[in-house]
Amino acid sequence: MTTPLTGTHRPLRRRVRASAATALAGAVAALTLTGCSGLSFRDDICSKGEYPVMTVGATGSACVKDGEKVPEGYTRHPEGKVPQKVDDEWDVYWRTHTVDKEGDIIDAPGVG
Template identity: 65%
Template sequence: MTAPRRIRRPIRRPLAAALAVAAATLLLSGCLEYEEDICNSGEYPVLSVGGTGSACVKDGKEPDPGWARHPEGKVPLKVDDKWDVYWRTHTLDKNGKIIDAPKS
């Protein structure tokens, strides 16, 4: 008497299902982090002189009075990046010097 033969079943469906579940888990768990841009394409960020306000200005246009470009190398690009957090507690005075932001 011989042992019964095992029938080999394709593993494609269970494998595909497992991969789909793994991908959904990554997306829903926050492992793939989304970073929001400070400004839209074609704009650059500016900050209010003497305050912590910020805005975006179209490329090629100068900021309105009372607003200034960020110092070179200290421009926030993404929400909550190093420079976005920094400019929440710092600002520029009327001479362009970095100062602590006034307490609100």
């Protein structure tokens, strides 16, 4: 026996399933495109074959080719406090700190 609901019930299920599949596919695409897929990617501070240096008395930085001397006005980061990736712990730290001419870590000028 067929009721009026039987005729409309199956197409409704198909539309709900199709809508759910479309929504799920859209959510997966959005997560993938925005980097929220759980596999975050952060750029390296320097390219391969380079090391990071920082300005003395300010928050500037640069990358120097391996084997080359640190340019005047720059210094290497203190051991164990070298940024590796953009926005990692040390990259963020050195935005508000620097080293003075004696090599002591100080608050960056104009911060605080």
